[in-house]
Amino acid sequence: MNTRNTLSLYEVTQKIINAIDTQFPGSIWVIGEVSEIKENISGHCYLELVEKDKKTEQPKAKVRGTIWSRNYRMIKPFFERAAGRKLTSGIKILVQCTVNYHPIYGFSLNIVDIDPTFTIGDIEMQRQETINKLISEGVMDMNKQIAIPMLPKRIAVISSPTAAGFEDFTSQLENNPYGYTFSIKLFNAIMQGDKAEESIIQALDRIHGSIENWDVVTIIRGGGSQIDLGCFDSYNIANNIAQFPIPIITGIGHEKDVTIADMVANTKQKTPTAVAEFLVTQFVNAENWLDEANNDFTDAVNRNINTSIDILSRIGNRLVPLVIKTTQGASGKLQKTLHLGQDTAFKYIHQKNIILQKKVSQINTQSILIRNRGLATINQHQKMLTSKTRNMLTSEHSNLLFKEKTMEAIDPVNVLKRGYSITTQNGKLVKSVNELAAGQAVETVLSSGKFTSVIERIKQE
Numbered sequence: 001m002n003t004r005n006t007l008s009l010y011e012v013t014q015k016i017i018n019a020i021d022t023q024f025p026g027s028i029w030v031i032g033e034v035s036e037i038k039e040n041i042s043g044h045c046y047l048e049l050v051e052k053d054k055k056t057e058q059p060k061a062k063v064r065g066t067i068w069s070r071n072y073r074m075i076k077p078f079f080e081r082a083a084g085r086k087l088t089s090g091i092k093i094l095v096q097c098t099v100n101y102h103p104i105y106g107f108s109l110n111i112v113d114i115d116p117t118f119t120i121g122d123i124e125m126q127r128q129e130t131i132n133k134l135i136s137e138g139v140m141d142m143n144k145q146i147a148i149p150m151l152p153k154r155i156a157v158i159s160s161p162t163a164a165g166f167e168d169f170t171s172q173l174e175n176n177p178y179g180y181t182f183s184i185k186l187f188n189a190i191m192q193g194d195k196a197e198e199s200i201i202q203a204l205d206r207i208h209g210s211i212e213n214w215d216v217v218t219i220i221r222g223g224g225s226q227i228d229l230g231c232f233d234s235y236n237i238a239n240n241i242a243q244f245p246i247p248i249i250t251g252i253g254h255e256k257d258v259t260i261a262d263m264v265a266n267t268k269q270k271t272p273t274a275v276a277e278f279l280v281t282q283f284v285n286a287e288n289w290l291d292e293a294n295n296d297f298t299d300a301v302n303r304n305i306n307t308s309i310d311i312l313s314r315i316g317n318r319l320v321p322l323v324i325k326t327t328q329g330a331s332g333k334l335q336k337t338l339h340l341g342q343d344t345a346f347k348y349i350h351q352k353n354i355i356l357q358k359k360v361s362q363i364n365t366q367s368i369l370i371r372n373r374g375l376a377t378i379n380q381h382q383k384m385l386t387s388k389t390r391n392m393l394t395s396e397h398s399n400l401l402f403k404e405k406t407m408e409a410i411d412p413v414n415v416l417k418r419g420y421s422i423t424t425q426n427g428k429l430v431k432s433v434n435e436l437a438a439g440q441a442v443e444t445v446l447s448s449g450k451f452t453s454v455i456e457r458i459k460q461e
Contacts, residue, residue: 013103024099027112032063033092043069047108049095064108065097082116085123085230088194093204120419123233130235130260139242143266144398148247150286152215152279154183158203160191164274165222165251172276180283184332191221204240211245214345216279219261220251222274232259241265251275264407300378308371308382319359326352378429416447433458 008017032049039045047065052058067075079087087093098111134140159166166186173182187206189229192201200219205218219241224426230250231237241248247266251274252259262268269275410412416422422445423430430442436455443452 005287009196010103017101017103020101021429026196027096027098029094029096029115030109031092031118032065034087034089035059035062037089038071038225039072045069045072045092047111047145049093064106064113065095066108067111071094071112073415075111079114079116079119082426083119083123085119087114090194091119092122117419123230124415124420127233130233130238131263132266132352133235134238134260137239139239140264141398141402142242142401143244143248146247146266147394148282149215150282150394152247152290153181153370154213154215155185155279156207156214157184157186158189158200158219159221159272161186161188163191163220163222165220167218168222169218169251169272169276172273173279176276176280176323178280178284178287180280182279189204192231197237200231200237204244208244214246215376216246216266217244218251218275219248219249219265220275222272229259232261234260237261237265240432249275249278258405258408262286268401268405290384293382296382297379300382301375302377304378306373311370326356346440414449416445421446433460 027281032047032051034047036048037045038047045067047067049063049065050059051061053060085091093113094115095109096115096344097109097111099107100110101107131140157166159169170184175431183194189203190196197320204217207214229252241261242264245368249267249269250259250262250265251269251272252262258268362365423442423444425436425440425442428435430436436442436458438455438457440455441452442455443450
């Protein structure tokens with residue numbers, strides 16, 4: 001057996017190390033999706049990065065990554081504050097690393113930094129893709145088109161039972177100054193973290209199983225950092241909310257941030273307390289409307305009664321002279337025919353009395369008919385006016401909310417604040433790296449200002 005060209009396993013690993021050192025003499029920047037992440041008790045962080053095929057979503061590359069504790073305790077808080085998202089599985093990151101190969105432990109990346117601006121841009125792109133998908137599917141405004149009941153008394157609540165926001169919500173409803181009573185049932189769900197999406201959807205499914213028992217659904221959580229809001233930009237949660245058959249009101253607890261869940265819900269409120277105040281206000285508005293309707297109805301009835309009394313009075317005034325005249329004529333004839341006999345006289349008077357009674361009865365019947373027709377007409381017009389006014393206000397309110405949220409989403413200032421930037425070269429917007437060359441100066445505009453940089457090299461994807 002010829003062993004001249006054979007290598008030991010160790011020699012092979014050394015050649016691999018030499019080749020890697022030659023190809024990657026310093027640190028490089030690498031893009032990958034975090035498929036797994038674990039924090040060791042020692043403080044080290046171990047990741048698995050993957051790159052997936054865009055069509056099949058199947059991994060086409062996978063590599064281990066390590067962030068040693070001395071770097072991880074600085075990298076993690078900085079990344080999460082800047083990106084507004086937890087460093088967790090399922091997000092794409094841009095890492096600065098060195099390529100390492102160990103004879104025993106194999107190939108890995110030693111990560112020394114993570115660029116949060118890349119993740120911000122990727123998350124915002126995914127967010128916009130989700131919004132566009134909901135719009136293209138025609139479900140974006142489905143829940144907004146459902147009218148909230150005049151008295152939303154039966155409330156299904158999706159929240160964590162230990163959340164301070166849930167306690168504030170129930171306290172605000174139960175201790176409202178007007179004494180209104182509400183029927184509240186909690187559908188327990190995890191409101192942040194990796195399991196939040198599945199948990200919230202399961203809660204919606206449980207509510208749907210007894211949908212006839214509820215007037216509205218509220219999704220509430222207390223305050224907290226923006227890091228915990230990621231699940232509320234999920235397509236699956238937004239799609240379930242948008243197509244839910246009864247109105248959904250959100251009070252996620254952030255005044256500045258508008259999640260996709262807020263955008264597709266029937267009504268968005270800033271906090272759980274604001275949701276409770278909104279529900280109480282619905283009752284106040286309904287009570288005020290009923291008071292106004294009662295006053296209008298009473299006034300209409302009084303006007304109709306007064307009109308009927310005037311009509312009867314005028315009829316009576318015309319009737320009295322007629323009765324007197326008829327009586328006088330009958331009396332004269334009675335005197336003239338007295339000699340014909342008392343029986344004939346009594347018969348004549350009796351007939352006249354019958355005629356008079358019929359006339360009085362007819363007058364009374366006609367008066368009642370006139371009054372009833374007037375009341376029916378007033379009631380019909382009142383109901384039509386109330387219904388059309390309510391529908392018009394509801395429609396206009398929904399349109400205004402939608403336009404306001406749409407303008408906020410596409411406002412260039414807000415787009416820049418979410419991590420996007422604008423790059424120009426000689427005052428011309430740069431749309432492709434094909435328009436640039438090494439050595440050229442470009443200007444980059446951020447939300448907080450702008451800076452000029454010179455291109456060293458160009459990498460085309």
